[in-house]
Amino acid sequence: MELKQELEWNEAQKISINVDLVAAAKRQLLFLEAVDRRNRWLCDGPALQKAIYRYNACWLPLLAKYSKCQILEGPLVVPLDCEWIWHCHRLNPVRYKSDCLEFYGRILDNLNVVSSVQGNSKRETEEIWNTLYPNEPYELELTSPLSDDISGEVSSTEKYSTYDLILAVKRQVPFFYQVSRPHMDHDVFLEGAVARYKGFLHLIKRNRERSIKRFCVPTYDIDLIWHTHQLHPVSYCNDLVAILGKVLEHDDTDSDRTKGKKLDVGFSVTTKQWEETFGSRYWRAGAMYRGSAPSPLTRTPWTSNMMTKRVLASNDYQKRIHLPEGKVVEVMLEFVGVRNLPEGHKGSLFVLFSKTQPDTIFNVETRLNILPESGEKQVALFQCQPTGQLLFDLVSDSPSNLFISRPSKTMGSTSISLENFLFPVSSLTVEKWLELVPSPGTVTSKPIGLRVAISFTIPTPAPYVLHIAHSWLFSKICCFFPLPGRVHFAKEWTRVIDAAGNDIISLLMRDFKKEKGRNNTNLKKEVIGLTKSDESRIVAEFDGIEWSFIDSQWSLKLERNVNKDGSIFELIGHRIVKLFPGRKLEYELKHCNGQGAECDFITAVEFSAQDPYGNAVALFDLKSETFQIKEEWFVLPGMTVAFILSDILRKEGYKGLSHTLSGMDLERDCLVQEVDRCHEEDTKGNLNSAVAQEVELKAEFAEGITPVPEKGGACGGGCGNTQKSGGCGSGCGGGCGNTQKSGGCGSGCGGSCGGSCGGGCGNRMKSSGCGGGGSGCGGGCGSSCGGGCGNTMKSSGCGGGVGSKVADGKTAGNPNISDHQEGAAIQANEAPTA
Template sequence: MNKDQETAWLEAQKVTISEDLVAAAKQQLEFLAAVDRRRWLYGGPLLDRAIYRYKACWLPLLAKHSECGAADDSLYVPFDCEWIWHCHRLNPVQYKKDCEEIFGRILSNHNVKSSLQGKSKHEVEEKWSELYPEEPFELDCSTTFSGDIFYQYTGAGSSITYDLVSAVKRQSSFFFQISRPWMCDNRFLEEALARYKCFLYLIKTNQDRSMKIFCVPTYDVDLLWHSHQLHPLSYCNDMIKLLGKVLEHDDTDSDRSKGKKLHVGFDKTTKQWEDMYGLRYWRAGTMYRGHCPSQVVSSLYFSSHPDVNEIIHYKSEATLELPQLMVIEVLLEIVGIKNLPDGQKGNLYVSFSKKKPDTLFSDGILSIQSESGNEHRASFKCEPTGELILTLMSKSNSKIVPSMPATTIGTTSISLQDLMNPKSNLSIEKWFELKPHGGTPDSKPVSLHVAVSFTVPVPAPFELRMFKSLPLSTDTCLLPFQGKEMFRSWTGFLDHNGDEVIRLQIRNVKKLKERNNASKREVVGKSKQSRKPCLLGEYADNKWSFNGYNISLIEKKTSQGGYTLEIIGDHMMKLFLGKKLEYEPKCCDKRNGKEFITLVEFSMKNPYGKAIALFDMKSGTVEVNEKRFVLLGVLLALILKNIIKRLGYNALIPNIKDTKGISSSNVLEPVERNSKDIDSNSSLAATAAGIGTGNVEAPIMTVDCVLGCGDKPKELSSLKSSGCGGGCGGGCGGGCGGNCGIMSGGCGGGCGGGCGGCGGGCGNMIKNDGAFSNKVAAGDKSSSCGGCGSGCGGGCGGCGTNIISKNVNTLDNTGNLATA
């Protein structure tokens, strides 16, 4: 950052914002999470009803309330009306126009409280009932309406012609993009506010120079922009003071393909931002995440009232006390190099690694942007400890000796502990002097211009690997065997450090009175906390019951000869074949078949399901997102492995010829069921194939992406990718673009084209997503496709304005996808 750039940044921080946008952003995140639990507001007849209530009832009530001007008289907005109001305000120019044409002024949110804030709304409900006696204050998803009531009230707002259905559709995916644990962190939001001010100042600069550029925000900036617009009067006043007019928020473009308005705009915004402020525009944890995951159910499993989530805490004699790893997302760029000796020959690149082992991190390499002319970025997850080591390498251009090994020029390090300082602004960009390799240089030391950003630390998932312990083999015996245990086969589970945390065994019960009951079994376990084997579960009459968890797993034989697995108990859970919800592949992951099983929990907080565990039955690994489910996760992993061993994978897949809803592409569609028919206290049938009595997604037989993520090329002369065909098929929209090879090593963070240039190809740069199943269990140290990279890079914020500029550069100058 030079003097002019530093001055521009300081001037940007003087932009006036009349509202506390950090607090407003937190409130918005809470509200959008509540809306996402009521997805009937995303479309259908209840959305139409909500829009009618908003126009005919809420806006007239709001106008009357604002006329009174009572300072202490708070008005609560019905939840469904609040959602429509939210979407209407996110087109500030249209909202201002509608309000002024109908009510003569902008209807502000001053002294209006969210439905989530109010515990006592009696006065407001009484006022509502006086005005609209036939209309309930809160709209329930199970409510039915007659046509006579539907058009009974014709308030002034009913004349609004703005297409609110389309506005809702455009906003319905926004929550997925921003629903990340660091988005509500104060430090993250304070930095986002500073960047939002710079974003507005960039627009002002363009306007002053008569430059018409479509500027596109990253998602941290977009969250603050939305929060500002939700205060319509303040937003209008602030924008008129800054720009002389109300800044438009254009969210109508969603095509992220190369060459389209959104892509071009984000590319120009990135360049202009970096020229004006001397800082990178891309930020870790703020980029496009890809398309929303597919739903596993299409209607609520819980009533939307009350809006609480009762967490059941389980207790068991054998608890698993595992260390909680923390994880950060990192975005790394090598911007430039200086003081390189004239005699230095060869292609330059930078390898990055960590000084100490990191279970979430894989080494990678990056080109130097000033040397290659291409923008390459590495996005990865790692523990927020230790040092990041950067090594400058040179590969000979010699045609005579093409296999000559790369030469190390020098190294430098970045302390992650220093970056985690509470006073850090979550990024660092400066020149780093390299320590020369093999002696002290005669000239100035070579320096690298490095830009790195990161998120605040959040808890990492628990990852465990299953292995079969042979008692008499000392190399696998981590927990000591005693007595008869030495002659029994046990299954152990290793944590991320390779330490055995629990050992389980399924054995037949041979009690005197039950000698003829061959189907009765039990699972026992021992851990470091409880070295004496204890009973964890029992199997009888085709049902597994787990001690400490009021949950049972039932095997049911189908008429087609297959088996279904049904979970019953206090907690509502289902098993689905393949990677679902949070685990759904974002791009070219070819391994999403029957070897994966996802455990999904349904609750009032997550009525459409939350993936809490992923079982990789081929490699014997399990990933669990919450500590309270770790023990249940390893128990289910062992039992599922046992079932597959006895019955095979095919026994868990129903006969698709006898299943309704089969499309021509062999995709089984969800079975529709009215949400009012669902008893919130009933147990959920959960089948290993994903087929139950409700509207549950059946197994999907995916067509693999047409790509060739192969071995790392022997030549390092080109840092492009090398092997990722022409695209990821329909699932990824425009495809993975680019190639695979040196530059990326898992699917570098997402898909290109249709997914908005979200990441890169496949290969070696981002080896994998840190999944234990890829690195430890499978022993995958190659540069083949090791899973999807952590975080999407090339996508943009999804909104823009007609005065602004650029969609992040996800492509290098040769047309290959850069990783991000």
């Protein structure tokens, strides 16, 4: 910061706010989690209408009576349904103030009011409620059907706001998804957010002082604090009048993120003003738009008497499995400027950056331009392990002419240590000049300086990324499992390895000969597990009806029909986990018109009292035989399930995973896609027609028509080591690299979304790049990534669904703006595709 910018920042931090915003933000997150994860019935339908009625007819009058003369000793505890409507009403502070003044003559505050999710005693409040409203229960009961028409009840309510609370609720429903990541409730992150909120108010104050009409748009960390402040209506009104001379409007009705529209332009203008005023970056890791919220699996909460039970501590055998604990951090990186270049220097400048030590999440070198040289804002957003150093090489790309081609030249290098900021967490942002160590042949009077701006999130547990390595050869086009006819070795172990290639466990299926006179359904099987310490034991047993495994804590029911909720298998124990075909919930592939091989994925979803609508705990990538598991308790069950299904589906030609998709089961659907790709390649002269014929035979085999001859593979254009990767997938294009490390071309490399990543997927399993989701290409969507998805840092999540490339800061549907801003704010129910 220059002195003037530092003074502006210090002035902004003098803004006085009479609320502990860090503590209040944490309470808000807990409440939003309770609504989103356990009480979505409050967001639509008759329940929402009933909640609005109870809020107007019961809660606000009770609150007015309590605030005028304290009618009970303890705090008032607001019923959950009323609290949700009250929450949304207060987020239009101007309208809430006017309604309160009209009906009650004063602003009804939240002083001495306690949230229903904090576990405090509700007895005193419930007694007062029942006295005032004997015909209306304190808790909204859902045991009996609610009427779709409550107009009669509404008409009998004298003090009823005309503000459209139904639309207000619907605009707020997606907000929790944007602020629900683990780092959001960390003290250091929130303290930084409060400081940035004061900076945001300071910009608006400066604009008012200069009579500048400007549309200011917050990032999501600022917006979270802004919401928190508004939930304290008296303090918000008093504070904003003191700061700005008026109550700051918070209108969330504008939802158009399209490039060039008011919201997009407003964010760009706010970014520019912030950086000019304070000399620091406005964009912040962990605070940008994540794309639209995932589609729910069900709108009806799943209930069971088993949901109150909790799984026992990890059993002894699971504890013997060595699972290295990993951390992941999101990093946002920008190169702001360069100084002390050699005299007479010509040509453009860019920086190549990488990690100086192996990283199982991020292990690529990528390029980012420097703002003053390129004339456009380029920001890198990626995930990595919070260890080691980031290495920066400043490169000069000298201009060439028609006759002479000049190679790029590295002018110097420098680095920055991640541990210095993250262990312990001291600061989540840094912007400084770094001196470069000059490369041989580079001569300057002063050391070249590179100004680097970095922001981080709090390190959080990384998912366990595991890979199944079979000893038998794979079919090169079968989705996940080899078709019958392949030669395999029944007595060989199947290894499960982690992302770094370390063995976790080996598994073996043991079949017992059926007893004479018994049918096949009574055939007994066992899965044997062998740990690295050479300790073996029975992991699972099949009694002819269902699988029981891990000390009988779990049973796996293998249904042949799709359940009503869309699941295909159930894993039942102290927890209930259902397996759904495709990518669901947080793994959902967004903003792709041609989603391609969804048959290559299974999502494991836990249902519990805490997550009655489901919580995704694992994703199985069937094509690459790689799976991600979020929680340690599911690692051994997840590996066992994957191995059992592998054995079943291998023997049944993959038809065991039966799920209807437009009249086709998953195997046939996947093979039809492969046939189409092969014919398309054949018309381009890229694939021999005999290969396409083989694929058609495979598809016929899936129908039970004819056996499959053993022929060569159907991968066009260098898919790497397909024996280890499980095959090419739905169209790798060319040059997918080593698919053992990348997890196969899968759905990313030019396959699932209409050539989404082109060629050169890079190392997918070890990076957040093409097809892997994360913060890179996000599964490779449409034209948003272009070619070369191995370079995931040129966009902040192309495939998160918005814009051509975030590198410009001028996207079609800016993915970085929050859902609110001064004057006319936004609420993204759906993010537009590129």
